[in-house]
Amino acid sequence: AQSVAQPEDQVNVAEGNPLTVKCTYSVSGNPYLFWYVQYPNRGLQFLLKYITGDNLVKGSYGFEAEFNKSQTSFHLKKPSALVSDSALYFCAVRDSFSWGKLQFGAGTQVVVTP
Amino acid sequence: SQTIHQWPATLVQPVGSPLSLECTVEGTSNPNLYWYRQAAGRGLQLLFYSVGIGQISSEVPQNLSASRPQDRQFILSSKKLLLSDSGFYLCAWSVRSGGAPYNEQFFGPGTRLTVL
Numbered sequence: 001a002q003s004v005a006q007p008e009d010q011v012n013v014a015e016g017n018p019l020t021v022k023c024t025y026s027v028s029g030n031p032y033l034f035w036y037v038q039y040p041n042r043g044l045q046f047l048l049k050y051i052t053g054d055n056l057v058k059g060s061y062g063f064e065a066e067f068n069k070s071q072t073s074f075h076l077k078k079p080s081a082l083v084s085d086s087a088l089y090f091c092a093v094r095d096s097f098s099w100g101k102l103q104f105g106a107g108t109q110v111v112v113t114p
Numbered sequence: 115s116q117t118i119h120q121w122p123a124t125l126v127q128p129v130g131s132p133l134s135l136e137c138t139v140e141g142t143s144n145p146n147l148y149w150y151r152q153a154a155g156r157g158l159q160l161l162f163y164s165v166g167i168g169q170i171s172s173e174v175p176q177n178l179s180a181s182r183p184q185d186r187q188f189i190l191s192s193k194k195l196l197l198s199d200s201g202f203y204l205c206a207w208s209v210r211s212g213g214a215p216y217n218e219q220f221f222g223p224g225t226r227l228t229v230l
Contacts, residue, residue, distance in 0.1 A: 032216045034218055036221075041202075041224070041226065042223060042224065043120075043204055043206075043221035043222050043223045043224045044158075044204065044206075044221040045221070046218045046219070046220060046221075049216065049218050051216040088156055090158070094216075101160060101163070101173075102160075102219060104157070104158040106156060106157055107156035107157070109156075
């Protein structure tokens with residue numbers, strides 16, 4: 001079985017400050033972890049993924065995520081947030097046994113204020 | 115490059131009417147295809163997925179059905195819509211590669227369905 005949790009319903013941050021969106025997971029086998037962003041009334045856009053190797057993954061639009069196996073976490077980060085980063089962020093996980101099926105978190109709304 | 119299309123973008127339908135939502139992918143062959151529903155709020159629910167023409171797996175018993183008449187075409191249907199079918203419907207595709215679990219999914223722009 002696989003599951004993912006995004007403990008924060010909303011994250012508020014001032015423009016220029018660092019942004020962190022939290023994600024923890026539970027899988028039976030090796031985890032494959034993904035981050036997506038959704039703007040209002042749009043589809044999800046892929047940001048980055050962790051497969052194996054370096055625990056720090058760099059993705060689109062200046063985002064990165066850190067894989068922590070001992071804490072079963074995959075937090076999304078951005079050093080300096082922009083107002084345009086305001087959106088809904090989804091963490092997703094798949095284990096090596098679950099063909100094709102991504103398990104999505106509930107989503108975290110990010111609000112970046114000028 | 116690959117693109118994914120969904121139409122219509124928005125749809126308002128009366129209860130009991132039929133439904134047909136279409137999704138097509140360009141620029142790739144033999145993709146895995148998925149239908150999701152995003153209800154008010156935010157959660158994503160996987161409805162159907164397909165590994166090939168005519169091969170459909172259903173994740174949740176419901177009022178909906180899916181078909182894949184062509185390699186890059188995925189259709190979501192209903193014979194009689196319910197109020198609870200309202201939501202944002204998203205189609206997605208991924209590279210098949212033997213079902214590799216590390217292939218990301220790419221999403222279409224979505225269809226907003228309102229059932230009145």
